Amino acid sequence: FADFSKADLRKADLRSAKLQGVDLSDAQLQGANLKNAQLQGALLMFAQLQGADLSSAELKRAELGDTKLQGANLSDAQLQGANMVNAELQGANLNGTQLQAAYLGGVSLQGTVWIDSGLQGANLSGAQLQGALLLRTELQGADLRDRKSTRLNSSHTDISRMPSSA
Numbered sequence: 001f002a003d004f005s006k007a008d009l010r011k012a013d014l015r016s017a018k019l020q021g022v023d024l025s026d027a028q029l030q031g032a033n034l035k036n037a038q039l040q041g042a043l044l045m046f047a048q049l050q051g052a053d054l055s056s057a058e059l060k061r062a063e064l065g066d067t068k069l070q071g072a073n074l075s076d077a078q079l080q081g082a083n084m085v086n087a088e089l090q091g092a093n094l095n096g097t098q099l100q101a102a103y104l105g106g107v108s109l110q111g112t113v114w115i116d117s118g119l120q121g122a123n124l125s126g127a128q129l130q131g132a133l134l135l136r137t138e139l140q141g142a143d144l145r146d147r148k149s150t151r152l153n154s155s156h157t158d159i160s161r162m163p164s165s166a
């Protein structure tokens with residue numbers, strides 16, 4: 001697999017790039033265009049992706065631990081099974097994002113908006129959800145223990161099968 005760890009790719013145009021399994025750990029990708037990029041199984045730990053466009057990107061099983069994604073566009077991104085432990089996503093666009101069975105422990109999600117997103121079976125234990133809006137977002141089987149948030153509004157979120165500790 002290609003090694004682009006610590007690469008400076010700020011504002012790079014990587015639309016529709018085929019980067020499956022690539023190592024982008026510690027890479028500088030602020031403002032990069034990764035729309036429709038194929039990043040399945042990619043290593044993005046500690047990467048700087050603030051303001052990046054990852055809309056419709058394929059990030060299934062990607063490693064995104066401690067990644068900075070503030071203000072990034074992740075609309076319609078596919079992140080099933082991704083590891084995003086301690087990632088920072090404040091103000092990110094998560095509309096239509098699919099994170100089924102993803103690990104989001106300790107993730108910073110303050111001020112995020114989730115519309116028509118999927119979090120079924122995701123682990124959000126210890127996630128920071130203050131000010132987050134979850135509208136028509138699926139949470140069946142999601143682990144929300146020890147989350148730090150305001151209350152979840154059942155008129156905006158499908159909480160029919162959420163753990164009772166939520």
